[in-house]
Amino acid sequence: GGASTSQSGGSGASAGSGDAGAKPEFNAAMSQVFNPSDKKGGILKFANAGDWDSLDPADTYYGYSWNFIRLYGRSLVMFKPVPGEEGTSLVPDLAESLGKPSDDAKTWTYKLRQGVKFEDGTAITSKDVKYGVLRSLDKEVFPDGYTYFNDTLDLPKGYKGPYKSKGVNTDSAIETPDDQTIVFHLKQPYSGFDYFAQLPATIPVPEAKDTGAKYREHVISSGPYMFDKNEIGKGFNLVRNPNWDQATDPNRKALPDGYQVSTNVNAEDIDNRLLSGDLHVDIAGTGAQPATLGRVLTDPNLKAQTDNPTIIRLWYTSINGNVKPLDNIDCRKAVEYAADKVAYQTAYGGELSGGQVATSLLPPGIPGRQDFNLYPSGPDNHGDVAKAKEHLTACGQPDGFETNVSYRAERPKEKATAEALQQSLARVGIKLTLKPFPQADYFALYAGKPGYAKSNKLGLVVNGWGADWPDGYGFLQQVVDSRVIRETGGSSNISVRDPEVDKLLDKASLETDVAKREPIWAEIDKKVMEGAYILPGIWAKSLLLRGKGATNVFYSTPHGMYDYLNMGVQ
Amino acid sequence: MVTYIIRRLIWGVVMLAIVSMITFAIFFLVPRLAGATSESLASRYVGRTATAEQVTLAAEKLGFNDPLIVQYGRFAKGIVAGADYDYGPGVERCPAPCLGYSFLTRLPVWPDLLNRIPVTMSLAAGAAIIWLLSGVGTGVISALRRGSFFDRAAMSVALAGVSLPIFFTGIVSLVLFSYGRPLAITAPGGSYTPINENPAMWAYSLILPWITLAFLYAAGYARLTRSGMLETMNEDYIRTARAKGLPERVVVVKHGLRGALTPIVTIFGLDVGLLMGGAVLTESTFSLPGLGKYSIDAIVNQDLPKVMGVVLVTAFFVVLANLLVDLLYAVVDPRVRLS
Amino acid sequence: MTAPLDVSGSELEVAPEPGPVGPAGRAIEGRSLGQIAWTRLKRDKVALTGAGVVIFLILVAIFAPLIVSGFGHPPNDFNQDLISTETLAPKDGTGISAAHLFGVEPVNGRDIFSRVVYGARISLLIAFLATLLSVAIGTALGVIAGYFGGWVDSLISKTMDVFLAFPLLVFAIALAGIVPDTAFGLSGDTLRVSLLVFIIGFFNWPYIGRIMRGQTLSLREREFVDAARSLGARGPYIIFREMLPNLVAPILIYATLLIPTNILFEAALSFLGVGVRPPTATWGGMISEAVRFYSIPHFMFFPGMAIFVTVLAFNLFGDGLRDALDPRAR
Amino acid sequence: MTGSARPAGGAPVPSDERRHGFLELRDLRIHFPTDDGLVRSVDGLSFTLERGRTLGIVGESGSGKSVTSLGILGLHKDGRARISGEIWLDGEELVSASAEHVRTLRGKKMAMIFQDPLSAMHPYYTVGAQIIEAYRIHHQVSKAVARKHAVDLLGRVGIPQPDRRVDSYPHEFSGGMRQRAMIAMALSCDPELLIADEPTTALDVTVQAQILDLMRDLQQEFDSALIVITHDLGVVAELSDDILVMYGGKCVEYGTAEDIFDRPEHPYTWGLLGSMPRLDRERTERLLPIKGSPPSLINVPSGCAFHPRCGYEPRTGGLGSTEVPELAAADGGHDGGHLVRCHLPREERRAIWENEIKPTLESA
Amino acid sequence: MSESPEPLLSLTDVRKHFPITKGLIKRQVGAVKAVDGISFDVRRGETLGLVGESGCGKTTTGRLITRLIEPTDGRIMFEGRDITHMSQGDLRPLRRDMQMIFQDPYSSLNPRHTVGAIVGAPFRIQGVRTEHGTKKAVQEILELVGLNPEHYNRYPHEFSGGQRQRIGIARTLALKPKLIIADEPVSALDVSIQAQVVNLLEDLQNELDLTYVVIAHDLSVVRHISDRVAVMYLGKIVEIADRKDLYESPMHPYTTALLSAVPIPDVRRRAGRERIRLLGDVPSPINPPPACRFHTRCWKAQEVCRTVEPPLAELATGHRVACHFPENAPAGAVQDTSGTEVPA
Ligand SMILES: Nc1ncnc2c1ncn2[C@@H]1O[C@H](COP(=O)(O)OP(=O)(O)OP(=O)(O)O)[C@@H](O)[C@H]1O
Ligand SMILES: Nc1ncnc2c1ncn2[C@@H]1O[C@H](COP(=O)(O)OP(=O)(O)OP(=O)(O)O)[C@@H](O)[C@H]1O
Ligand SMILES: [Mg+2]
Numbered sequence A: 001g002g003a004s005t006s007q008s009g010g011s012g013a014s015a016g017s018g019d020a021g022a023k024p025e026f027n028a029a030m031s032q033v034f035n036p037s038d039k040k041g042g043i044l045k046f047a048n049a050g051d052w053d054s055l056d057p058a059d060t061y062y063g064y065s066w067n068f069i070r071l072y073g074r075s076l077v078m079f080k081p082v083p084g085e086e087g088t089s090l091v092p093d094l095a096e097s098l099g100k101p102s103d104d105a106k107t108w109t110y111k112l113r114q115g116v117k118f119e120d121g122t123a124i125t126s127k128d129v130k131y132g133v134l135r136s137l138d139k140e141v142f143p144d145g146y147t148y149f150n151d152t153l154d155l156p157k158g159y160k161g162p163y164k165s166k167g168v169n170t171d172s173a174i175e176t177p178d179d180q181t182i183v184f185h186l187k188q189p190y191s192g193f194d195y196f197a198q199l200p201a202t203i204p205v206p207e208a209k210d211t212g213a214k215y216r217e218h219v220i221s222s223g224p225y226m227f228d229k230n231e232i233g234k235g236f237n238l239v240r241n242p243n244w245d246q247a248t249d250p251n252r253k254a255l256p257d258g259y260q261v262s263t264n265v266n267a268e269d270i271d272n273r274l275l276s277g278d279l280h281v282d283i284a285g286t287g288a289q290p291a292t293l294g295r296v297l298t299d300p301n302l303k304a305q306t307d308n309p310t311i312i313r314l315w316y317t318s319i320n321g322n323v324k325p326l327d328n329i330d331c332r333k334a335v336e337y338a339a340d341k342v343a344y345q346t347a348y349g350g351e352l353s354g355g356q357v358a359t360s361l362l363p364p365g366i367p368g369r370q371d372f373n374l375y376p377s378g379p380d381n382h383g384d385v386a387k388a389k390e391h392l393t394a395c396g397q398p399d400g401f402e403t404n405v406s407y408r409a410e411r412p413k414e415k416a417t418a419e420a421l422q423q424s425l426a427r428v429g430i431k432l433t434l435k436p437f438p439q440a441d442y443f444a445l446y447a448g449k450p451g452y453a454k455s456n457k458l459g460l461v462v463n464g465w466g467a468d469w470p471d472g473y474g475f476l477q478q479v480v481d482s483r484v485i486r487e488t489g490g491s492s493n494i495s496v497r498d499p500e501v502d503k504l505l506d507k508a509s510l511e512t513d514v515a516k517r518e519p520i521w522a523e524i525d526k527k528v529m530e531g532a533y534i535l536p537g538i539w540a541k542s543l544l545l546r547g548k549g550a551t552n553v554f555y556s557t558p559h560g561m562y563d564y565l566n567m568g569v570q
Numbered sequence B: 001m002v003t004y005i006i007r008r009l010i011w012g013v014v015m016l017a018i019v020s021m022i023t024f025a026i027f028f029l030v031p032r033l034a035g036a037t038s039e040s041l042a043s044r045y046v047g048r049t050a051t052a053e054q055v056t057l058a059a060e061k062l063g064f065n066d067p068l069i070v071q072y073g074r075f076a077k078g079i080v081a082g083a084d085y086d087y088g089p090g091v092e093r094c095p096a097p098c099l100g101y102s103f104l105t106r107l108p109v110w111p112d113l114l115n116r117i118p119v120t121m122s123l124a125a126g127a128a129i130i131w132l133l134s135g136v137g138t139g140v141i142s143a144l145r146r147g148s149f150f151d152r153a154a155m156s157v158a159l160a161g162v163s164l165p166i167f168f169t170g171i172v173s174l175v176l177f178s179y180g181r182p183l184a185i186t187a188p189g190g191s192y193t194p195i196n197e198n199p200a201m202w203a204y205s206l207i208l209p210w211i212t213l214a215f216l217y218a219a220g221y222a223r224l225t226r227s228g229m230l231e232t233m234n235e236d237y238i239r240t241a242r243a244k245g246l247p248e249r250v251v252v253v254k255h256g257l258r259g260a261l262t263p264i265v266t267i268f269g270l271d272v273g274l275l276m277g278g279a280v281l282t283e284s285t286f287s288l289p290g291l292g293k294y295s296i297d298a299i300v301n302q303d304l305p306k307v308m309g310v311v312l313v314t315a316f317f318v319v320l321a322n323l324l325v326d327l328l329y330a331v332v333d334p335r336v337r338l339s
Numbered sequence C: 001m002t003a004p005l006d007v008s009g010s011e012l013e014v015a016p017e018p019g020p021v022g023p024a025g026r027a028i029e030g031r032s033l034g035q036i037a038w039t040r041l042k043r044d045k046v047a048l049t050g051a052g053v054v055i056f057l058i059l060v061a062i063f064a065p066l067i068v069s070g071f072g073h074p075p076n077d078f079n080q081d082l083i084s085t086e087t088l089a090p091k092d093g094t095g096i097s098a099a100h101l102f103g104v105e106p107v108n109g110r111d112i113f114s115r116v117v118y119g120a121r122i123s124l125l126i127a128f129l130a131t132l133l134s135v136a137i138g139t140a141l142g143v144i145a146g147y148f149g150g151w152v153d154s155l156i157s158k159t160m161d162v163f164l165a166f167p168l169l170v171f172a173i174a175l176a177g178i179v180p181d182t183a184f185g186l187s188g189d190t191l192r193v194s195l196l197v198f199i200i201g202f203f204n205w206p207y208i209g210r211i212m213r214g215q216t217l218s219l220r221e222r223e224f225v226d227a228a229r230s231l232g233a234r235g236p237y238i239i240f241r242e243m244l245p246n247l248v249a250p251i252l253i254y255a256t257l258l259i260p261t262n263i264l265f266e267a268a269l270s271f272l273g274v275g276v277r278p279p280t281a282t283w284g285g286m287i288s289e290a291v292r293f294y295s296i297p298h299f300m301f302f303p304g305m306a307i308f309v310t311v312l313a314f315n316l317f318g319d320g321l322r323d324a325l326d327p328r329a330r
Numbered sequence D: 001m002t003g004s005a006r007p008a009g010g011a012p013v014p015s016d017e018r019r020h021g022f023l024e025l026r027d028l029r030i031h032f033p034t035d036d037g038l039v040r041s042v043d044g045l046s047f048t049l050e051r052g053r054t055l056g057i058v059g060e061s062g063s064g065k066s067v068t069s070l071g072i073l074g075l076h077k078d079g080r081a082r083i084s085g086e087i088w089l090d091g092e093e094l095v096s097a098s099a100e101h102v103r104t105l106r107g108k109k110m111a112m113i114f115q116d117p118l119s120a121m122h123p124y125y126t127v128g129a130q131i132i133e134a135y136r137i138h139h140q141v142s143k144a145v146a147r148k149h150a151v152d153l154l155g156r157v158g159i160p161q162p163d164r165r166v167d168s169y170p171h172e173f174s175g176g177m178r179q180r181a182m183i184a185m186a187l188s189c190d191p192e193l194l195i196a197d198e199p200t201t202a203l204d205v206t207v208q209a210q211i212l213d214l215m216r217d218l219q220q221e222f223d224s225a226l227i228v229i230t231h232d233l234g235v236v237a238e239l240s241d242d243i244l245v246m247y248g249g250k251c252v253e254y255g256t257a258e259d260i261f262d263r264p265e266h267p268y269t270w271g272l273l274g275s276m277p278r279l280d281r282e283r284t285e286r287l288l289p290i291k292g293s294p295p296s297l298i299n300v301p302s303g304c305a306f307h308p309r310c311g312y313e314p315r316t317g318g319l320g321s322t323e324v325p326e327l328a329a330a331d332g333g334h335d336g337g338h339l340v341r342c343h344l345p346r347e348e349r350r351a352i353w354e355n356e357i358k359p360t361l362e363s364a
Numbered sequence E: 001m002s003e004s005p006e007p008l009l010s011l012t013d014v015r016k017h018f019p020i021t022k023g024l025i026k027r028q029v030g031a032v033k034a035v036d037g038i039s040f041d042v043r044r045g046e047t048l049g050l051v052g053e054s055g056c057g058k059t060t061t062g063r064l065i066t067r068l069i070e071p072t073d074g075r076i077m078f079e080g081r082d083i084t085h086m087s088q089g090d091l092r093p094l095r096r097d098m099q100m101i102f103q104d105p106y107s108s109l110n111p112r113h114t115v116g117a118i119v120g121a122p123f124r125i126q127g128v129r130t131e132h133g134t135k136k137a138v139q140e141i142l143e144l145v146g147l148n149p150e151h152y153n154r155y156p157h158e159f160s161g162g163q164r165q166r167i168g169i170a171r172t173l174a175l176k177p178k179l180i181i182a183d184e185p186v187s188a189l190d191v192s193i194q195a196q197v198v199n200l201l202e203d204l205q206n207e208l209d210l211t212y213v214v215i216a217h218d219l220s221v222v223r224h225i226s227d228r229v230a231v232m233y234l235g236k237i238v239e240i241a242d243r244k245d246l247y248e249s250p251m252h253p254y255t256t257a258l259l260s261a262v263p264i265p266d267v268r269r270r271a272g273r274e275r276i277r278l279l280g281d282v283p284s285p286i287n288p289p290p291a292c293r294f295h296t297r298c299w300k301a302q303e304v305c306r307t308v309e310p311p312l313a314e315l316a317t318g319h320r321v322a323c324h325f326p327e328n329a330p331a332g333a334v335q336d337t338s339g340t341e342v343p344a
């Protein structure tokens, strides 16, 4: 249950109980706002060890980007910027209220707020929102992003987005009866459409200013901040958008005068600068580097500067039934039992920075989830060697067998995981050979390509998955639906080929009743675990470093990191 | 002279063409030999949830269905004649030399490279000045005081210098002088500031990479200069200079160093040329957004146009450095005739 | 244009000194240049130390399994009981003890000593083989270019130019990254080692090729080649019997100095993650992992020192060898 | 032109204050410690040379000729060489003088012409620049003045169009012109002592003749003391007043040119004369070579360094291989200026020359 | 010296032009006319001396005769066989009869081979089997040239210059050649050693019935060793005659100048000698002066010398000269090529 009721980000009421929130302690920003403040001014300094996929709302698919984009773009709705469970609820942003569904939930209507303007002062209309959604459909120009709208909107046949299908009437999908109203028509009923409406694709884009693939270089702001200088690969600055009006925006405080974002910064250094107060936020939000752990966890003062949330993400290993002898369920079960979960956990960063040992697919935080453990791995979680041997015998491989384990070469944690599996499975005679593949091709060419995986005997595939938003369908569909597996490669689901699971998924998506729908997620979870198609590793946690000098810091559950919307400078 | 330069330039262009062909072939053929189809290749460059239809589209758009020759031809044509680029709302002309568009971001590669070159150039130039001065200086003094304590000490350090992997020295220096130090003598990388923005910050952000890189090279140059000086100081013309009654300082600097410097200048030119293509290890150790880091990123992402671009730029600098060195040689050494 | 290690031909010959032999002078044994060089080398304590370390390292590499089994910690075995599951660091900071001489790695507690010892195998094996490959290709092509001249020379020289214009490391990374896991009938470490040997050796040959070409050109001008030709000797005789013996010294020097370069190259590739596949231990790979744990310095220190000492020893020995074979450089 | 060359014995010089010659070497020893042992390149050399006279030094390769000349110029000072003895130049002792002082004398008071002018000139500077440099070190003059001086000098040594050639690089000159330029450089400060180390060895005969003429003329013009080092007796005969024959780092015979050519007394000198085919004599059927090869300067043969090659060694009664002979006055020298280092009795030497050697040289 | 009917070696108008190339396609822009039309015979058993200044083409001539380089033009006959363009394969057997001694005793011996290997190389290369094995044969030859046969296993660097030259000579003798081309065999040696080698060459000639072509620039050595002497200037022979004729009554001004330039080791005569001093150096063989190549340095040169090339004419028995105004010529022997002869 959500603990903090006093801190409702939306209303702007805060600052009162400042004392409790300002005291730095471990997990101080988990369920309440840490260091609340309404002080305006200052520059917030963000750093990113990597680089953005894209700043364009149509093209970006990184979690931190969806978190950050709200500073310069307003989608129709958004997650409520408050700590705790309440943060997973949706609130209107550009729209006046949440979506109004038709009875059959196939038509969704939103009314825009009055007086919202782009950075150049022109008023934002429903056409701009429609245009933003339509252009995001062009997967040639914006290959990276999600396809929720492509898949669900009732588009004219062969529609390829506003660039290629110029002048095509798209009213069958989106109607804009007036400048303030926008109506979405779906092919099938979908009760969770508000989740779609919070996607960056509903951020308005003025057609006249659209430069397609180059729009990312200067996104026209609809939020409180706009781009000043943007050097791709190095970083950018945001300054106040003079045409943003606080009156139109109940969610944002817009405290700092600007943002300074550096990209491609040395990850080790980000940690050091966060701790020293030279930097406010590690934008990637994935937590402390291993080198920092020792330092932070052994020093109570530094530990007080950290938060340790569980994230809706599962690190797991696919057990590929296409590869002999893993086609035999007992061999798969032997793997489930033999794996040393503690080693798995350590490989990912240990108890705090890695995660908690997972016993099934669904991470805590997904509605409907149930806790169960089909393959207890011994008293210390180091694996149950005896049970594993039993199953090996049942499988007809009493002395074990040989197979390969693949992982992404660029990811040290996955490498450590593969090594850990190699060690722990060796105890029961299962000999693993490590097969690293380049990250870029991991799913497209190797592990995600069934033919390749089979002929190269990739018995185990180190893998991971996080939901786009906290919801069973969003979490499970891509990883357990056997129909997403493509012979040409590229699928995330590598091992789960169970018709019953597919049936359950279909059943759930037709079920409009939430109360009936949610138990199905747990049922699927059980089915997959019974089939031993997946070896769950850990439910991810991260050890977030709270930058010194930042105000209004709290952990945002839907984003899995600190909320970037309302931070300020002390 | 002019014909010489023209001839060299023609050869340089031929060389770039060969380099680009080989690069293209490696990146094109190896995955295909490993069994990739144009679709599976395209699926690298679309999101993970892309549908089969989108993958086919991407393969078509990226031209993966064409044969090798056609794809290379398109690339080469872009360099020579520029290319048209569909950025969505319209078509834009990417003027020659158009190094193509990133498979991943669909943005032209050339501006990216232009962005990165100053970084690499700053790194290379600064380090080069440091190592040239310190390396040659040390080498000269060592040669003159052969066998002295200074000589032994300097040569031991130099030997250590050439024996240490640069990524190791780089990390150690970062840990010692930067990470979390209150008096960090440098920004630890990633915080590169262009010189025209803030020269002080520029130098501050580069000082550690400079020194680390320069240390490696200075060590080599000190050894090289020392042996070169020992050799030239044995030349007959040094004896002549002494016989004229020149003070030792003049003999050493004007006659000895001048003679020993020629091969050093040659190597220097080539080293800087190669560095201009990106000091891969240094840039990745210090997270400098230069060409070297760019090339690594491009390779990791299998972004062929980016790889081609950075390889060509590197080869271009090497070819250019070669030419300059040869011209310089003719200037430095009057005996050399360019033909 | 000079390659990093330039050894020009004439330097390697004994300068025409007044012969030490008078008709009635002391009788001197028939000493070959090699023997003379050996006498010189024997006096060079520093080079001998280098040679000693080199031999020691080679022995360590060969007998790695024996050495490691003595301590009972195979290089890939986890010792997670020594690791804190919170900080991932060894519980007592380093894990250094009588059982773990160099301590243990964070995360999985593998014995650093064993891994460093095993790393020597990969490092030396790849460096040696790659050097062999470079020297073989470089010598063959360099000698052919220098001896035959004309268009053969042009072709080979231009090829070397092209090779030298390639950003080596970039190529190495690219190739090592995209070559599939099983190829050419090889797989696993054998394939990776062969691949690395090929990449390092193949991209390095132009340096030695240039030197060999220069040496051959200058040897070709020497009158003893004319003498052989005037006796009716054919190409192969001249190349193999007359020229090659004179190229042995530069080849030897260059090879010894190329080995440390290749060790560094291999370390760099492993550091960048395109070396031999884990969990096989390599020094570069260990450093690359240690970077993430820079706050646990012993993890980086031992493999770093291993590279340093190895490369230094080879350099010392190489320098000494050059001095011994090339009296003028002293 | 004062007095003739004064002989000076290898014996310790009397301590009384006597006038030194313009150039006087006393018991000069230059040794090099090397890995293989101590090289006694010059081992007790003494001679005197006055202004206006020419001394020719002949000897085999490695007999210490060049080391001697470099020693006089003080060019061994900062090297590994061990130098002892005395070098007096115009009343100053140079061995004990500071290196800096000797440097100021170099180029101005004493200058040197080297054997191989191509390698002895810096390849990167023009001939003019190298002469100008030499001049301006010792004279505080402007560049223009020095340049004019250089052009004059080049003209003087017979280089055509000196005002243009002054800007040429050494490699643009032919061998003869290079040697002329080298001479011009040496003469740039009117040195009083000029040492020419094999000035013509690298040149063709016709060019050699030109250079020899030039040197003779210049010496007369400048009235300097000249040392010509060569292994060619013909060249020595063309230029020298006195001749010093070196063998194994020591002077084995010293005398006027006439002494050496007409009345040589040392078996080595005889050997030299006998092994040389001569155009001015009838062709002999056979040359009379010296057997064996030059001695190692590390293991100098005991006793007389020449004894292993000497055909008359048996006649010394074993003395040759055990005792180093003294440099003593020869039989027929003018005012005792002819010195020989040989164990053979004077009369016997004379007899051998007259009866055995001379006839064979002039036979046929 | 009796003239045998057929000369051992005969060169007719032999030329060697080394091309000078330029540009991308190696366009020939000129040529070094190193040897530019020379003709002479070498008779069995005689020694022909070849003198001339540096760069005049002596070495090139030697290398042409031994076919180390391919002639551009002309004809070379050896023992009556035309070897001008013979393939290296066909030449191989002939090479036994024709050997070369090289100038530089340091570079002509492979430093990595033992004396035994060097002197034994001819046997190996030519595939000759000797009665008592190669080693025995080599040791015999070593003895012949005055070296200690026990030095068989030593390396060249252990020998002095003179000894090295003996090794080089031993190598040429291994296959008992008929003709030996000696390119400056003694010029790298000390005077005292020169005599040893010269004597050795003479002794060997007597013992083994050898024919020599001796190339040298030292006129006195050439006089000592040769029966006939050819004087070269800029790729051409300007005078060829018996030794005595050439040295006592040289006809070409260049020969005269050469002879008078030799320094004489005679103190008394140095004042009284009349000398002829040539000015300047030998011109470049790339652009040799037209017509008579010596006219630029000749004190007797007339207009005709610049326009008409004088033929190498036999002005006295066995004495051929290429000059319009020869000295010491028997009266009437001068061919009047110009009609404006001015007495010397
Ligand atoms: N710096 C040195 N170190 C060691 N030995 C030396 C050095 N300089 C000269 N020598 C030796 O001293 C001896 C005399 O050399 P020097 O050059 O004087 O001979 P030279 O008479 O001039 O001979 P040449 O006629 O060949 O010029 C030689 O044996 C030489 O090797
Ligand atoms: N391979 C070659 N390529 C081009 N030019 C050459 C070549 N060999 C010789 N020459 C030129 O031919 C001319 C004659 O050379 P050659 O070596 O025959 O002269 P030489 O009379 O032997 O001179 P020296 O007395 O210096 O040995 C010289 O100008 C030389 O530079
Ligand atoms: Mg000398």
Ligand SMILES: [Mg+2]
Binding pocket: E058, E059, E060
């Ligand atoms: Mg020659």
